[in-house]
Amino acid sequence: MKISMELIVVTGDLLDQKVEAIINPWNRNLIPWWLLIPKGVSGAIKRRAGFGPFIELRRAGTLALGASVVTSAGRLPFKAIIHVAGIGHNWCSSEKSIRSSVKSALDDARSRGFASVALPLIGAGTGGGSEESVQKLIEDECRHSNYGGKIVIVRYKPLPWASGDCYCSLWESAPDTLEKKGIPKGYCGLCDVCGAPGHLRHFPGSAPFTGGWCKKHYYRAMFLHPMGTIGTLVWVAGILAIIIFVKRLLG
Template identity: 35%
Template structure:
């Protein structure tokens, strides 16, 4: 498995599947979630609404799959990261964050995809410490190496440098 780190816009990366850091409502939001919904078009929201009608909200750490709409991918996997609670439930929060990556990889594998791109899950408005989140993400991907190519797309330079440093260790 090849792991890459790039700085840029996740909605522009050509891969089999793009992972969205969604909220539990699956109805779009801010940050990367909003960007994916805007760039992908209304088909993504329509698929999310069908999933909600079938199962209700998406639980933290879980993943669901939809069309990619206008995005340069075959599908979008929506996963709900944990809200960082100041470390009060840190072990549980770490486990839930790792599950976002594990469950997304397994779902991509079940569709026979070869490549996947991840954003920095839970590090925006959910306030997970960036370095800890990066360590969890990289470890989860390395321990669940089921695809040929994994790309971490970092929107900001700080996350990009964190990921590059960890991967070079």
């Protein structure tokens, strides 16, 4: 019997889709979620759903490439979030990781009885794949799936930002680079955590258009994240203190 599957492609925001479950492109769950500063879909989910889904995800342990985990949707209006390991150890996607992720997610959606799912272009953002090639792989895998519900492939389109008052000299020195990054004129960057445009504070030594944080998230990244300039020193000092304490305790 032929399974009736509806496949559509839309442009917009994954979290605004009227579906029962969404698919979140994740990693292999090697690094604790609270050490990561997720971007894109995962970052948006973390902001709007809360920490709950990611705490559940952490309990699943390390994931095989392309594997999936189903969690609650937190504060989001969905029945569930299906997280997939769409990128490998090198933080890049491949045809195998994309196809396996789509298959695993749709198998979960089918077994759980979700009538509709929405997914972004898995492997296109952080994974480095081109949107066109990734979309073709996803569409092909969907058509070969046994899932019989509605599948919505979402091509992300950011909301337009109004021009700000804070003009940065980078628009004079590197306007093409900033424009290609989607940074609106009047700002010097987008916060890696919340995506808000602004005159960002960047880690010392980093090019202003490669990564930045708004004032709220800059200090969190600097002091708490192990990749932060000060955070690195804090974490190294903390580890050394623990080692010294353990040695004295045992000695």
